[in-house]
Amino acid sequence: MIERDVSFDATAYSADAIQRAAYRFSDRLSLDLQRVNGNYVCTLRLKDDLADQANDVLADFRNEVLDQTLRERIRSETEGVRNVILALAFSNTGLTEPSE
């Protein structure tokens, strides 16, 4: 097992984004996440057969955390409008029971 630490500034990144990224990489690595002095410290354990590519995997992981942060932003910016669209879509299906 190859062990590496990577840290992210907790004011710029969320634990959720880091965990989502780690989930996507769970075929290649496992994650221990700790908060230390305003940073998220990720202890990443890579499978031994990835020894040659460890730096590439870690760089990809960092990029994935960035992408997850973007996805988080998109979700939060569009949550209201998404609910409006779903309400419009299903308001006329006869699936909802009239309230008493």
Next chain:
Amino acid sequence: MSKFRLAEAFSAASDEWELLPFRFERFSPERVLVTNMVGEHLFLTGREFDDFMGRRLPNDSPLVRRLRAKHVIRQPNEQLPLDLLALKTRTRYRRLPMFTGLHIFVVSLRCEHSCPYCQVSRQSEDKASFDMSEETARRALDAVFRSPSSQIKIEFQGGEPLLNFQLIKDIVAEAKLRNLEEGRNLGFVIATNLALLDDEVLDFCGENDIYLSTSLDGPADLHNRNRPRPGNDSWERAVAGIRRVRETLGADRVSALMTTTERSLDRVTDIVDCYLEQGLREIFLRPLSPYGFAIKTKSFAAYDADRWLAFYEEGLEYILELNRRGLDVTEIFAAIILKKMLTNDDPGYVDLTSPSGIGIGALVYNYDGDVYASDEGRMLAEMRDTTFLLGNLHENSWEELILSPALLEPLEQSFTLSAPMCNECAFEPYCGADPVYHQATSGDYLGRKPVSSFCRRNMHIFKLLLERYESDPFAREIFLGWAGR
């Protein structure tokens, strides 16, 4: 007054724009796929995507127009994109309120074939033990007509269902009688190896508008090795049967499905050619399912997702090449996905729907009255995993079957809009929840997607189809035709 408004009337009324719900996936650092809420897509370069997310796009840039046209952004307070997205969302889910349309009757588990990968069949002459009784069939019909669906298809399966042909005749007669009052759009299919096809069966199918669905694995040597039977003549009987049905009932009345085994993997062009020789222009290049004897005999483990993907890609390329030569041939798996990608319709293919198609898309009435949420759920039960057993027609009411935790829990837990990784995946609108597959391969309804071969296979095919659609004008024409079928 002019009937045409000036160009300015169509330009953005505001310098502002805001995001609509969308998802993205990087194909490479230079190529980013963006899909909107209903799966309509566009590709951006890495630079364009960065400018877009960094809000550095000038309002008059062509990219803003493209993003707006694809409902990825809107102007503040603009209502039309919301109405259109709502309409398209409703169209995508239009099948849901209809509930179960496909009802599978396993009229016998007996079969005269002994295929090593078959999940369910029995080599037995014991009719009493493995044939559906009239009482069970009546109760199954009660269940069929409790479904609110206006479209009802009854499919007879086995084993080999023609070994219990009398019951098929009785069920068809009774269903048609009940339908005089019900007024549903009622259809029938017999899934048969055609080895027992005779004039009586043909006449009956002709009189009752019954479709036949059969198995054809490719050339004779491949098919007969896959499907042993006394006389080793499964292929000859299947091919003769296909010809007879086409000549007697019409070319569209019989379709064929192939089962992929390890031996198929380097034979894809032979398989496609075999279909063409039989006059069949639709080919479904299917992966081997991870159920029943297939996994017991290690047929499933014998090849991994990557080998199957190479087989699929070669087959798709060959089918496109045949189209280029003027032959109208369709690969069905691609056609199902392309309909989801390029239209707002959903063909309702059980493996590629979310909520999952189990129960909602199909119900299976086993010979002994057990009711399963899908045919694969029945196969899993043959491996002593009764997770998807909803109950029994002789013991449970319709309400108990449909509200069974064995149906509701996997539906809820596998729903892709809340599943980890699926909920943020740009391909989610094309994909599906397949709780039965994941139960079979990982022991839970959801699976871990990074190691799921279902996820790996589907992502690869989605990327392949999108890349071909974008880069090859001929493939694009063909794909649009398949999507519109």
